[in-house]
Amino acid sequence: MSKRSLEGTGMIARLSATIFYTADILMSVRLLKKGDSGTIIFVRYLLGTAYLPERFAASGYSLFRNLLPFPDLAFFIDIEPEVAQRRIRARGHRPEMFETIEKLSQVRRVAKRLVADEWIDIDNNEDGQGPFGEVEKVLRERLVLRT
Numbered sequence: 001m002s003k004r005s006l007e008g009t010g011m012i013a014r015l016s017a018t019i020f021y022t023a024d025i026l027m028s029v030r031l032l033k034k035g036d037s038g039t040i041i042f043v044r045y046l047l048g049t050a051y052l053p054e055r056f057a058a059s060g061y062s063l064f065r066n067l068l069p070f071p072d073l074a075f076f077i078d079i080e081p082e083v084a085q086r087r088i089r090a091r092g093h094r095p096e097m098f099e100t101i102e103k104l105s106q107v108r109r110v111a112k113r114l115v116a117d118e119w120i121d122i123d124n125n126e127d128g129q130g131p132f133g134e135v136e137k138v139l140r141e142r143l144v145l146r147t
Helices: 002-007 010-034 043-051 054-067 081-090 101-115 130-141
Strands: 075-078 120-123
Touching: 002 010, 010 043, 043 054, 043 101, 054 101, 075 101, 075 130, 081 101, 120 130
Parallel strands: 075 120
Antiparallel strands: none
16 A cells, blocks of 8 residues: 555645655654564664655654664765666656656755765765775774774
8 A cells, every 4th residue: 555655646645655654664663662673774764854845854854863763874875866767767666756857856955955964975876886885985994894
């Protein structure tokens, strides 16, 4: 049902997608509070706020940034909207409501503002292993990975 909402158009589809996204957050928070073993990645919820109407994005980010766990290192995997759309098309799925050039550009612009102060920017426009090498380089420089 969530996927169908994302592939839809109009206010009802957007509201439905938002409800499913919120439910996903709440289920993850419940797992965290439960103390289950494993890793839960919350940073995607932080950047999900970039999809909000622009006037609410910064306050939504701030709210979640203060509520959810935050890693010692946070990577913003940046990509030009045209490259992202080419990769989206290559997967062969029906496009989602946020996968137009206009939406990808808007969300990228907002997200870059949200992460400017504390995230490490990684260029993901190159196909292949380049972006992984960038992440590995940062991890080695920060002594998270050792040779």
